[in-house]
Amino acid sequence: MNTRSPAKIGLFFGSFNPIHVGHLIIANYMATQTDLKEVWMVVSPQNPLKQKQSLARDQDRLHLVRIAxxxxxxLRASDIEFSMPQPSYTIDTLTYLCERHPDKQFALIMGGDNLPTLPKWKNHDLILRDFEIYVYQRLGYELGELATHPQVKVFDQVPQMQISASYIRECLAADLPIQYLVTEPVLKYLESSGLYKKSRLKE
Known part of the structure; x- marks a missing residue:
């Protein structure tokens, strides 16, 4: 009889537009200093109803995560939401992942700035009932009343850097250096592909 507990996987959702060292520090902390076995970086697809020029194509962003x-x-890159109906809701993604991976237990990873807005999410009560939420503190943000919920785990020592993907995009568009803000493989791909250059964003 196999009584081994299912592997616990943390899900780190984001547009990763592009992925930078700030994302990686958080993901690596959760994967190595908590009880999570792995962290899956779930790349959010572009909403077809919202054309946003600054958002790189889905496959480009997924590739950047993979090489990072x-x-x-x-750490693992996931394109699970690419094939799901849009807009995608977290509860639907969680349900789909549980169906596809019955041998795994999933937990959400989110910043402290997002926790207070959780009650506005679709079926947030089911999320809180069935899934743990791993929260990393964000400077200047109050966690709200959900911080004491039994399904919420708050980590206040997660190293963080004040880096934004929008700043990186602005630098690339202006031909300014982004060395040390992204990993070396990501830097090389961004430089060789011209991704986020003004000419590419108009395509």
Whole structure:
């Protein structure tokens, strides 16, 4: 009889437009300093109803995540939402993942700035009932009353850097250096592909 507990996987959702070292520090902390076995970086697809020029194509952003974490066996890129109806809701993604991976237990990873807005999410009560939420503190944000919920785990020592993907895009569009803000493989791809250059964003 197999009584082994299912592997607990953390889901880190984001547009990763592009992925930067700030994302990776958070993901790696959760994968190595909590009880999570792995962290899956779930790349959010572009909403077809919302044309946003600054958002790179889905496959480009997914590729950047893959090459950024290629040397880390505890991190994984996921395109699970690419094939789901849009707009995608977290509860639907969680349900689909549980159906596809019955041998795994999933938990959400989110910043402290998002926790107070959770009651506005679709079926947030089911999320809180069935899934743990791993929250990393964000400077200047109050966690709200959900911080004491039994399904919420708050981590206040997660190293964080004040880096935004929008700043990186602005630098690339202006031909300014982004060395050290992204990993070396990501830097090389961005430089060779011209992604986020003004001419590419108009395509």
């Amino acid at each position: 974490i290629d040397d880390n066996p505890k």
